[in-house]
Amino acid sequence: MGLEKLDTNGIKMIVYADDHEAVERATNLSSEGPAGTERFVVEITQGDWQAIKNKLHPDQTTDQINFEEVRVMALSTINKIADIIKKGDFLSYPRVGLAYGKSGLSEFN
């Protein structure tokens, strides 16, 4: 499933494996960004959220997050949640690009 990528030091984009539109955009954009920082696409199923929560940064609170509504989640290199694209949002390359960009901001790393 690729959850082991959550143990790496790169930026992670969590997408549902059956959301082809999201997978395609996240995968294409994973080859971009500045050198020195890897980008990983983590393909999951609905039941993986608990395992993901366990991998988040210890300071990361999740009380306010409704995981049922999440379509794409961007994690920083230290697994802080940097951005969430909700189900029903228009998913475009710029929107996914923004999520990757936010994951790289210093406040999340």
Place this chain on the structure above:
Amino acid sequence: MKYTYVHYLSILIFIGISCRSEAQTVKLYTADGDSITNRIIDINSSLTVKVQKNELLPYLVKYAKDPVSDQLLNEIHTLNAVLKNQVQIQESLSAEIQPGHEMEVLANYSKYIVEFYQAILSDPETEKLADDIMSEYYRLKGEGKIDLEVFPQSELYLIHKLTELSQTRKSKIQQLESISGIKIKLLAFLSNKQGKNRVHIENFDNISNDEFYEVERWVTNFSEEDKTTFENTKSLATKLNTLISTNGENLTQNVLASIKSLQCFKVLLDTLNSVVRDKEMIISQNREFVNQNLDSGLAEMETLFVDMKNLTGSFESYSDNEILFYNSIINQATNKMTQTLSSFKERLHNFPAALRNNNSRIAGLVTMADECTEIFQRDVTSISNLVSWISGMFKPFKDISDNSEELSESALEFSIDNLPESGFIEMVSSGKRENGDELQIKTVFKKPDSDDEPGNDEVVEINKFKLYQTGFYSTTKISLILAHPYNIPELDQGENFLETKFQFAPAASLLFKYGSKRSVTYNDFWNIGFGINFSSPDFNLDGQPEFGAGLIVTTLKDYVSAGWSYNFGQDVPFVFIGLTIPVGIPGPVNTVQSE
């Protein structure tokens, strides 16, 4: 090869139109290619005027009032807002990363790319457009149709495409008839207290250069103008010292003392009266004609004498300041007296030649009339000089002549398509200049003439630059100092030495200064100078100025100065404060004698 796409993109960087409110339609560059950003230019510089066509476009659209161009301009502004960080993004993507600095580079890139995408997402149409472009990129990449050396990343491809779109819209605006028909002119002016004169911009007008004038950096001699100013300052000092010594006695008394024609007219009138009284004995031929002219002449001279007395009376009754308001009255009075005198002299000269040449009393009258006329002319000059001098004290700057606008016709007209990229200004060919003068560059639009109305010039932007000598330089300054002697030998105190604490004296200084390239406030306000001061006080009051030399510090554009000096004639040191009169001191002051 790594930098290929960076180079490629660099070409496209500045195609967009700026959204900045302070955008200028022209920018100035020095001969070295440095941009002038703080509006200070060297007084002798050679300048390149670069027209910012992108910045001109919003002005043209606003001026044209065309909805199509408005819409296109809005689209350009949206694209430019997206593209504002394009340079930083491409630099981050091409940065060579040192081990341990990965997070630093990531944070830098992320900051700009987040702004980039947020700007795209702020407009749904732009988001859709960007999504299509990036989809196209990956499709072409899959088909092997993308040059990956130029566009290794979709974000660079997106930037390139958005820049192209901006350029396309810009071209569309320029091709609109409402825009291409607007004529654009660039006019330069040198503005100072003497007035405003056109300055030639090569490529933009047909006017010829003004006189060549280079402001010397290292001045070591006092100019002829300095010498004249020094002499005039000397006269002013004498006058002020007289005022001090007479406890401020009215300045006009000095003038009254120098009006000699009143006395001459009195003698002339007495002589004329005696001639009229004895006319039966004196005149034997043409008696009727001569008698009539003598009577009329006497009446004229009596009027003239009364007018003269009234005029001098007005001097006695009004203060110095009030003289200003009687300038026109004085002019009228002197004109009337000149006419009367001229008429009187004409009567005498119309007398038969035999009478004029052979009759000693008539001949004496003619000679005396000529002499009085000459003296009167000198008095008139003296009076008008006094009035204009005092007027000048209260009206520091003469009316600025501004006929430069009339010359705007000589400016060349261009459309946005054929507007030259650059113009050139040689400041040394723009006539006489001083520190603090202003170079103005006006951008002017003109709509084409139509059947309804002719196209009129409209100034859409004025860029102002201040001219200064920059860096270190020397200059001369003539000023009036208030000298205070101290350590006066007891022997010198008394009748042969200054009784007041201060004495006015003219002074000339050779000053060293620094002109800032960055601060107008420093150049226009503080403007500190230091140097050598030469003065000519008259501490022993013998009317012969002594020689003083010392050190001086000036500030506030030399209006205020202070220093220490030594009177070599009297062997007395003195301190002084200096004042520069902020107006030109006219030469005629020295026609007024204080003694």
